[in-house]
Amino acid sequence: DQQVKQNSPSLSVQEGRISILNCDYTNSMFDYFLWYKKYPAEGPTFLISISSIKDKNEDGRFTVFLNKSAKHLSLHIVPSQPGDSAVYFCAAIDNNDMRFGAGTRLTVKP
Amino acid sequence: SQTIHQWPATLVQPVGSPLSLECTVEGTSNPNLYWYRQAAGRGLQLLFYSIGIDQISSEVPQNLSASRPQDRQFILSSKKLLLSDSGFYLCAWSGGMGDGYTFGSGTRLTVV
Numbered sequence: 001d002q003q004v005k006q007n008s009p010s011l012s013v014q015e016g017r018i019s020i021l022n023c024d025y026t027n028s029m030f031d032y033f034l035w036y037k038k039y040p041a042e043g044p045t046f047l048i049s050i051s052s053i054k055d056k057n058e059d060g061r062f063t064v065f066l067n068k069s070a071k072h073l074s075l076h077i078v079p080s081q082p083g084d085s086a087v088y089f090c091a092a093i094d095n096n097d098m099r100f101g102a103g104t105r106l107t108v109k110p
Numbered sequence: 111s112q113t114i115h116q117w118p119a120t121l122v123q124p125v126g127s128p129l130s131l132e133c134t135v136e137g138t139s140n141p142n143l144y145w146y147r148q149a150a151g152r153g154l155q156l157l158f159y160s161i162g163i164d165q166i167s168s169e170v171p172q173n174l175s176a177s178r179p180q181d182r183q184f185i186l187s188s189k190k191l192l193l194s195d196s197g198f199y200l201c202a203w204s205g206g207m208g209d210g211y212t213f214g215s216g217t218r219l220t221v222v
Contacts (some may be wrong), residue, residue: 035221036213041202041216042215043202043213044154045213046210046212089119091211093210098211100146103154
């Protein structure tokens with residue numbers, strides 16, 4: 001049962017443009033959402049998070065938007081850089097249980 | 111500061127051989143500990159989690175087992191590896207209370 005879904009397995013963007021990564025969830029009890037970034041052969045690293053009481057959180061080039069009614073969140077990267085090329089995982093927490101999406105591979109072309 | 115160590119980084123094992131992957135956390139006490147496997151198309155699959163010594167919960171029935179002999183040590187094991195056990199295994203910890211997880215650097219296991 002995939003409670004967190006990332007329906008786009010890959011995304012390709014030109015350097016300098018905006019990257020938008022999407023995530024949908026089914027469990028209305030999720031109250032905290034996170035994005036992780038992962039390079040090959042490394043563990044995921046935390047990128048940005050948002051509490052369910054907010055609808056936007058911004059950190060430099062990264063902004064996460066949460067639409068609770070639609071059970072949807074997105075990560076915006078502006079401007080995109082080649083070093084942003086990685087797999088991005090969306091995650092959601094319900095109490096002490098964190099679930100991950102399948103990941104989206106972002107490729108930023110110079 | 112808290113750190114998490116996971117080893118080995120890579121491992122090649124023959125089918126039918128045993129497995130032991132170790133994960134330790136420093137700088138915190140009573141962490142929640144997790145083992146994940148990164149599978150193609152399925153993202154990060156939770157295998158086991160532990161909220162305390164000798165308290166292990168299994169998410170997915172399989173050829174693997176986990177143990178927590180000490181507060182900050184989490185071990186992933188198998189008595190007989192299968193080809194399908196190949197993958198990238200990640201250990202993680204959290205302080206609980208809705209905190210995000212911190213991951214180890216992962217182990218690439220290849221069963222041949």
